[in-house]
Amino acid sequence: MSLQQLRLLGTPASESFDRITRTACLVFGLPYAAISLTDQDRQWFKSRVGIDPAWMARSEAPCSQVAEKTMSAVIADLAADDGFRDGELVRSGIRFYAGAPLVTRDGQGIGALCVLGPDPREATDAEMAALHDLAAMVMTQVELEHAFGRIDPISGLPNRAQFVADLLDLARSDPGGTRLAVLVDLADTAQLDNFARVMGYSHVDGMVKYAADLMRERLGPERAAYHVSATQFAFLAPVGTELDAYAQSVAAGLIESRALSQFRFIATTVIGLAPFRLGVCKTEDLLRGLHSAAKEARTGGAPVRIYSPAIDEMHRRRxxxxxxxxxxxxxxxxxxxxxxxxxxxxxxxxxxxxxxxxxxxxxxxxxxxxxxxxxxxxxxxxxxxxxxxxxxxxxxxxxxxxxxxxxxxxxxxxxxxxxxxxxxxxxxxxxxxxxxxxxxxxxxxxxxxxxxxxxxxxxxxxxxxxxxxxxxxxxxxxxxxxxxxxxxxxxxxxxxxxxxxxxxxxxxxxxxxxxxxxxxxxxxxxxxxxxxxxxxxxxxxxxxxxxxxxxxxxxxxxxxxxxxxxxxxxxxx
CATH class of the missing domain: 3.20.20.450 (EAL domain)
Structure with missing residues (x-):
């Protein structure tokens, strides 16, 4: 199971993973630890303690070798190692490295859990045994959050539970930050009922898969789309997006997609937008607001609607x-x-x-x-x-x-x-x-x-x-x-x-x-x-x-x- 299948790349830092890296620091008595994931050309940190930046070139990362060989490694002194003496870690003042591989159930190495220190040293058997146990805990968490129960089996996208978890993680890294959420609603209930009645539910699933593939293509590998309900998808607009301009852009893109879609005569897709503050707006309130905006778009015959607190309050009162x-x-x-x-x-x-x-x-x-x-x-x-x-x-x-x-x-x-x-x-x-x-x-x-x-x-x-x-x-x-x-x-x-x-x-x-x-x-x-x-x-x-x-x-x-x-x-x- 690859990183792409696990939907890990580009996801925000997570407290559930940070607990493990902090524990690794305590076990070794060292100031630095990281959960690194190895992509084709870089090493990316899902969690890190004391390490900056969030990624580094793969050629300079000891963790990439640990992932490739799926074997643990200890480098007592990076400055004395031919492969890393001139690398970024040594230039940053790091001399000691120990890493345990992160291995999927089918035997693929996707990264490493590592600890680092400013001084040369050795690692004891007890320390390495603990590091291997912690690496196993990382993989258990990966499977829990990103594979089993967190990926929709039809679309292959992260589901609503993962959307909730990722927003919580974003709120920890950027508390109070303003973001713009987007909800794509594929069809109304009557359209879906008629489609399923005539063609069968497998064709509804085909429409969902088609929409999921299109969103993956449009968003790219750095941004995640989430399958939050049967025929609804959510994602976040890029940081710093201007609301009105983005609404116009999304509307234009939706109209274009409708024209090209093989389902354009069967379903009318609409989009709801909602700005929110991380850690301030509850995820269930955000999803409700997005749904309200999409509903307003559908009833008003518009491709896109921005969430209106006044309209939302009216519906809540009703x-x-x-x-x-x-x-x-x-x-x-x-x-x-x-x-x-x-x-x-x-x-x-x-x-x-x-x-x-x-x-x-x-x-x-x-x-x-x-x-x-x-x-x-x-x-x-x-x-x-x-x-x-x-x-x-x-x-x-x-x-x-x-x-x-x-x-x-x-x-x-x-x-x-x-x-x-x-x-x-x-x-x-x-x-x-x-x-x-x-x-x-x-x-x-x-x-x-x-x-x-x-x-x-x-x-x-x-x-x-x-x-x-x-x-x-x-x-x-x-x-x-x-x-x-x-x-x-x-x-x-x-x-x-x-x-x-x-x-x-x-x-x-x-x-x-x-x-x-x-x-x-x-x-x-x-x-x-x-x-x-x-x-x-x-x-x-x-x-x-x-x-x-x-x-x-x-x-x-x-x-x-x-x-x-x-x-x-x-x-x-």
């Missing part, structure tokens, strides 16, 4: 909210419903309200629904969230009925709920538990939620309609519904999205569009509700256009349950 939502459902102090009145435009009487979910996080404070609901709706919490809202709404309806308050409630459900085969059945159970008449509840869903799987959605909607629950299309006009499907859906209400309502007072074309939407909905037998009404003028226009209901800040903002009953009484007075 992940925290997702993690914490489970506890929120079980904590009455965190989740609650507020209620925004719905008003009949002809009489201006409140005939119902929309129940809206609010979250007071124990450490982050109030979390807006626009932030947390989209996150939860696309997670496994969607079912539990809707169950919480329906249960709380049904409980509130029952409470208001006992108090003599007769209003209907509407609430939102997600696309995930319409994919649950027992959704209608569970809604019926909740209403029955609170003794609520199904007609008092209206479930709102977007056009997009219905169209995600129209067959299953239609099945659930029909079951809900048979139960007696009223159904509404929310944010009408913003989705991609088909009129053919709209006629088939058992809907009762259309809610026109506020983005259309806001401009009707100033824009005649917007007013005509809303008028057409209202007319179409009424022709289909649907009751029309306008969202986002903020002025008296808008309310009047909607009334003239035959819109039946509205909600918005002009009538009332969302309010707590304790405030809703007094507000309702005041409106009726």
């Amino acid at each position: 992940f925290q909210l997702l993690q914490d939502f489970d506890a929120a459902i079980a904590d009455p102090s965190q989740l609650r419903l507020v209620f925004q009145p719905r008003v009949d435009l002809a009489s201006r009487a409140c005939i119902g309200a929309e129940a809206l979910l609010r979250w007071t996080h124990p450490t982050l404070g109030n979390i807006g629904p626009a932030e947390f609901i989209p996150i939860v709706e696309h997670s496994t919490h969607a079912r539990a969230m809707t169950a919480f809202v329906v249960d709380a709404a049904a409980r509130q309806l029952a409470s208001w009925r006992k108090a003599g308050i007769g209003v209907n409630l509407s609430l939102n459900i997600s696309a995930a709920n319409l994919q649950e085969r027992d959704f209608a059945e569970r809604m019926g159970q909740i209403l029955s538990r609170h003794d609520v008449v199904p007609q008092e509840l209206e479930l709102e869903m977007t056009e997009s939620a219905i169209m995600k799987d129209t067959g299953l959605a239609l099945q659930q909607l029909n079951a809900l309609a048979q139960l007696g629950v009223r159904l509404a299309i929310d944010d009408f006009g913003t989705g991609y519904s088909s009129l053919a499907y709209l006629q088939r859906l058992p809907m009762h209400v259309v809610k026109i999205d506020q983005s259309f309502i806001r401009g009707i007072a100033a824009d005649s074309r917007e007013r005509k569009l809303v008028g057409s939407m209202i007319a179409l909905s009424r022709d289909l037998g649907l009751r029309v509700v306008a969202e986002g009404v903020e002025t008296a003028e808008t309310a009047t226009i909607l009334s003239d256009l035959a819109c039946e209901e509205a909600q918005g800040y002009f009538f009332a903002r969302p309010m707590e349950a304790t405030a809703f009953a007094p507000w309702l009484a005041l409106q009726a007075a």
Whole structure:
């Protein structure tokens, strides 16, 4: 097994090897020791104590002879040796040398563990036995770190564990130093799944090997690339690289590689860049930041993205909210419903309200629904969230009925709920538990939620309609519904999205569009509700256009349950 196979050349100094060289110094009572690796034309030190520079010419290195012969050597006085009396070691004041070979399992000598001293001397049998034991420890460490468990079997590159270890070693030699890390992400999940499904995983492995070979060629023997996940590779930019210029260079190189790649029609490779400080930034945080940058490149359609702390913080916050939502459902102090009145435009009487979910996080404070609901709706919490809202709404309806308050409630459900085969059945159970008449509840869903799987959605909607629950299309006009499907859906209400309502007072074309939407909905037998009404003028226009209901800040903002009953009484007075 050669140095190239072991991926040792050019790797940074390592504390695990430095411990061995320090021990060798103690055994011999000498100030100098080194683990030297012998390349074609030079001797390079993986670890050294008291020796400078980091390499020397092979012809002047006693360790090269030890490696070639795979035999230990002792030179009592280098100044008296014909081969080394005029060499760099003697000129540096070194007179004594003892070295033990570093030999691979297949018998190849790759270097030596040596000790050196300023004065001529002999080496005892005990000292040499200890040196041989320490050399064996070096090879064990080499195999542990650079051969077994540290090299990916597919790409032949050092893996993530080695990346972590090498960054730790770099941090010891250059604490606080600024470097630039690069992550190459070969393909997104969908591309890989399709590729593997059609061609098989062996072809995915072929793509990985191709990319690994290309990186070896581009980086050269002095710089290492690491295989940090199934189809992701990382490496460090040269020291002193300027970020923006390097980003442009990498982008140009990636575009060129894409054009030439045999996989260009199968996978879209992107790159993430992240500057970091050695010993300050944890490796897992660096890899996460690199992945975030690559993800931004992929979603944004760019070949390269530089890590953005702001975007990363946003994703971390979203992940925290997702993690914490489970506890929120079980904590009455965190989740609650507020209620925004719905008003009949002809009489201006409140005939119902929309129940809206609010979250007071124990450490982050109030979390807006626009932030947390989209996150939860696309997670496994969607079912539990809707169950919480329906249960709380049904409980509130029952409470208001006992108090003599007769209003209907509407609430939102997600696309995930319409994919649950027992959704209608569970809604019926909740209403029955609170003794609520199904007609008092209206479930709102977007056009997009219905169209995600129209067959299953239609099945659930029909079951809900048979139960007696009223159904509404929310944010009408913003989705991609088909009129053919709209006629088939058992809907009762259309809610026109506020983005259309806001401009009707100033824009005649917007007013005509809303008028057409209202007319179409009424022709289909649907009751029309306008969202986002903020002025008296808008309310009047909607009334003239035959819109039946509205909600918005002009009538009332969302309010707590304790405030809703007094507000309702005041409106009726």
